[in-house]
Amino acid sequence: MTQSAKEADLCSVVCICYNHSAFVEAHLRSVFQQEDENIEIVLLDDGSDDGSLEIINRVLKECPFEHKVIAQQNTGRVSLNCNRALESARGEFVVVISCDDILLPGSLSKKLEQMRADPALVFVASSRNYIVDPRGEIIDEGLLTPTHGKQITDPKVLLEIEYESLGSFYFQAGVFRMDVIVSVGKYDEDLIGDDIVLRTKIVQYLIENPNRSFDLIDQPSFGYRKHGDNLHGNSLRQIRTVVEWKNRFFPDRALPELAFRWMERFFRSSAKAGNTKALREALALDPQIEEHFDQYKKIGSTGLLRSLGIFRPS
Known part of the structure; x- marks a missing residue:
C-alpha cells in the first residue's frame, strides 16, 4: 500500500x-x-x-x-x-x-x-x-x-x-x-x-x-x-534460540565457539542445581550439544564429573 x-x-x-x-x-x-x-x-x-x-x-x-x-x-x-x-x-x-x-x-x-x-x-x-x-x-x-x-x-x-x-x-x-x-x-x-x-x-x-x-x-x-x-537470563531458552537460528541460517556450519562456552556454563549450573530435566532438554536439541557434553565431562573437575554423570538424554 x-x-x-x-x-x-x-x-x-x-x-x-x-x-x-x-x-x-x-x-x-x-x-x-x-x-x-x-x-x-x-x-x-x-x-x-x-x-x-x-x-x-x-x-x-x-x-x-x-x-x-x-x-x-x-x-x-x-x-x-x-x-x-x-x-x-x-x-x-x-x-x-x-x-x-x-x-x-x-x-x-x-x-x-x-x-x-x-x-x-x-x-x-x-x-x-x-x-x-x-x-x-x-x-x-x-x-x-x-x-x-x-x-x-x-x-x-x-x-x-x-x-x-x-x-x-x-x-x-x-x-x-x-x-x-x-x-x-x-x-x-x-x-x-x-x-x-x-x-x-x-x-x-x-x-x-x-x-x-x-x-x-x-x-x-x-x-x-x-x-x-x-x-537473556534463561540459559536453556538462549541455547535453543542459537540452535534453531544456526540450523536455519548456517545449516552447513558447526555451532559457533561462543555457543559451546554458553553450553559449558549451562552444564555447570545444571549440575549444581541437579536440574536433570533442563539438561536433557538441551542435549536433545542437537547432536553437537550431546557430543560436546560428553567431551566436557572428560575434562571437568572430579566433583562436577560425578554430578554430570547422572545426566543422560532420555
Missing part, C-alpha cells in the same frame, strides 16, 4: 510489554522525550497481569505523539507479538524496543536524519549502549557490541561477526526501513529467537542488494534494564 506524505517520514516506535509495571512508565516517558516530532507509538501488551495496561493507559494520556495500544491475551511468543505490532505501524521507519528498557535522550533524531537523507540506508544502529538497574540508574556505559570501534561497511563481514559473536549489534533502538523488514518476512514466528533472527535476515538482504547500505554509530541509543526477569 502506498504511504501517505505524513507516513513517508513517520517513525513508528514499537513497544512490546509483558508484566513491566515497574518499568513501563519510565519507558514511555523516554519515548515522549525524543526530539523528533514525526513519531507514533504502537504498544502491544501481551496479556500482562501485573497492572501494566492500567499504567500504560494512564501515562499515554500525556503522550505528545499519536499512539495505539494493542491489548491481547498472553501468547508468550515474542516474534508473533512483534509482527502483530508491526502490522499496525504506519511509519516508513520503525524502532522496536521492550517496555522494560529506555530510549536515551536524542537517540532517534540523528538516526532519522541520516535515514531521511539517504534512501539507500537500510538501518542505522548503535554499537554501544548502556545498562541500567531496576531504578533506571546507569550502571555501565560500556555495553559494547563486537562491531564497536570498527568501520564496517561490508555486509558479508557483518554476517560473519553475527555468526561468530551471536549478534553484531543491538536491534533495539536501531532505526530500520519498514519496507525492508516487510520484504524479508518480518520475524520468523516458528522460531524462539527474535532479534537475532530478523537481524540476520536483514544482513542477508544487504548482501543480496549491494546498492543498499547500513551505518553503525558510536552514539548510545538505549538503556538495557538488568533485572531478574530478563529473557
